[in-house]
Amino acid sequence: MDAFYLPDPSNPNRFESTELTRGPWSPDAQHGGPPAGLLAHAIERCEPRDGFQVGRVSVEILGPVPLAPLTVEAKVARPGRNVEMIEAQLSSDRGPVMKATAWRIHLADPPLELPDSILPTGTRPGPELASADVNFPTTQKVGFHTAIEYRFVEGSFTEPGPAVCWIRLKHPIVAGTDPSPLERTMAAADSSSGVSATLDWNEYIFINTDLTVTLHRHPVGEWVCLDAVTYPQPHGIGMTEAAVFDQQGPVGRSTQTLLINRRT
Incomplete structure (x- = not known):
């Protein structure tokens, strides 16, 4: 396994999901980071235009992403001379x-x-001044948590509350390609609610229904930093927001809407 996804030689829109995409909760479901990165991969390759750059991506999570082959399709839904909208779907x-x-x-x-x-x-x-955290709360031996590197400046997985965490992909999103800044950021930003969890992982679930990333500058280098905070509410709806940095400074922000509930 040298990538999160392996392209299907017979279909350019179809990809085999490797074990590196696995999430922390189920052996059969993916973490949200890799498929968000795969959507970014497709978006950037959809009718590319010189002198244009993606400034915002909003992802809606329709359900668990199975550890199975996936098809991704993208199209220009609203063309324009200076601004255009792209729609993508993962199935x-x-x-x-x-x-x-x-x-x-x-x-x-x-x-x-x-x-x-x-x-x-x-x-x-x-990241050179941060500490590596290997206490990722999961029973899965192989998954997204083993395919990326976490380094905490503030907080940790075992310390509830806001966190400042650097994240680096150890593997490309798609085999045979170099991860773009947008792919790296989308894959990392989905971890915002995890690194800044305010509730005990063993007692509560907090599942993000979406992910929105807005970038005023695309990051440079392999490392993406999340300065993240999670806001839970007693009625079971919460949110996470993060300021996104690279080693040169701020690049944008991300948000997630959360479903929060007790474990049964």
Whole structure:
């Protein structure tokens, strides 16, 4: 296994899911990060245009993603001279499991001359200063948690509350390709609710129904940093938001809507 997904030689839209996609809860279901990265993979290859960049991706999770072959399709749903919308759908043999919309935006050429005072600033201590956390709460021996590297600046999986965590993919999303900045960010951002969990993993479930990532700048390098916080509510609906960084500074934000309940 050298990637999360293996392309099907007979169908460019179909991919074999490897064990590296497995999530923490079930041996037969995927973590949300790899399929979000696969959707990003398809979105960026949908009628690509020079001088354009994806600024936002919103993913709706329609149900558990099985550890099985998947088909991904993308199309330009709303063409435009400067802004266009792309729709993508991920399906198993049982039907759609995820869908996404993305805004692709024309980059200013030449770049705008903006004062430094209005540009986003700030950094987080780099991954070389963070601690690796191997206490991922799962009984699965192989999965997404073994295919990425977590390094916590603040918090940990065993320390409930907000966290600052660097994440690096050890493998490409699709075999034979290099993960793009968008693929890396989508795959990492789905872990925001996990790294910043405020409730005991053994007593509660907190499942995200969606993932929205907005990037004002695509990250550089292999590491993506999540400065994440989760807000639970007694009625069982919560949310997670994260500021997203690379080693040069801020790149965007992510949000997730959560279903929260007691374990039965």
